[in-house]
Amino acid sequence: MSEMAKQAVWFLAVLCIFASSGLTREEDVDAISQLSEQMSTILRKLQAKNEEQASEILALKERLNALETPRVAFAASLGTNGLMNTKAFKTLIYKDVLTNVGNAYNPKTGIFKAPVKGVYYIRFTANSPTTDTMSAVLYKGETVMLIVHEQPSGEGSDTASNGAPLLLEEGDELHMELWPNTQIWDNSNHHSTFSGFLLFRM
Numbered sequence: 001m002s003e004m005a006k007q008a009v010w011f012l013a014v015l016c017i018f019a020s021s022g023l024t025r026e027e028d029v030d031a032i033s034q035l036s037e038q039m040s041t042i043l044r045k046l047q048a049k050n051e052e053q054a055s056e057i058l059a060l061k062e063r064l065n066a067l068e069t070p071r072v073a074f075a076a077s078l079g080t081n082g083l084m085n086t087k088a089f090k091t092l093i094y095k096d097v098l099t100n101v102g103n104a105y106n107p108k109t110g111i112f113k114a115p116v117k118g119v120y121y122i123r124f125t126a127n128s129p130t131t132d133t134m135s136a137v138l139y140k141g142e143t144v145m146l147i148v149h150e151q152p153s154g155e156g157s158d159t160a161s162n163g164a165p166l167l168l169e170e171g172d173e174l175h176m177e178l179w180p181n182t183q184i185w186d187n188s189n190h191h192s193t194f195s196g197f198l199l200f201r202m
Helices: 003-021 026-068
Strands: 073-077 082-086 090-092 096-101 111-113 118-129 134-140 143-150 157-168 173-178 182-186 193-201
Touching: 082 090, 082 173, 096 193, 118 134, 118 143, 134 157, 134 182, 143 157, 173 182
Parallel strands: none
Antiparallel strands: 073 096, 073 193, 082 182, 090 173, 111 173, 118 157, 118 182, 118 193, 134 143, 134 173
C-alpha cells in the first residue's frame, strides 16, 4: 500500500471514531471538518495517481501488442516458366519463393493469406514480350484490387508494376490472375514477381 493510501485509511479511521463518539463541541466539529478536507485532498490525489497509472498500463499493453505482432513478408516470382498465355482466366502461381517470413504465402496455390488483421503493402511486377497484350491482376477473394495491363508496344518487351497498402482482415486471401487472351513471361532472373509485407496490425 502506498503512503498516500495509508494516510487515507488513517484519516478515515479517525473520522469514524469522531463520528461514533457523538462529540458536538465546536472544536470537535472543526477538527472533523479539517480531517474531512484533508481526506478529500488525499482522495483527489489518489484518483489522479490512478488515472496516471491507467494511462501507463494502456501504453504498456500497446507496446506488448506491438511486440506480439507477427513478422510477415513474402516475395516470389513465376521463375523459369517462360511465356504463359491463356484463353480463359488463369491463376498465376509464383513458385520461385525468394522470401516467406511467417509462411503466409503458399507457393503451391499462389495464395497469400493474411494471418492477422492489419495494413499490408502488396506489390507485383509483370513482364512480357510485345507480341501480345500483357496483364496481371491482383484479387482479394473474387474482388479485383489492382491491375497492370500493357498493349503491344513493339519495343521487344514490356514491364509494368503496381502496388498499394491494403487493409486486410484475418483470413483474407490474395492471389494473382492472368486475364483471357493476355500473356506474362518470366525466367530465373525474376522479372514477374508478387510480394508483400505487414506494415502494422489493426
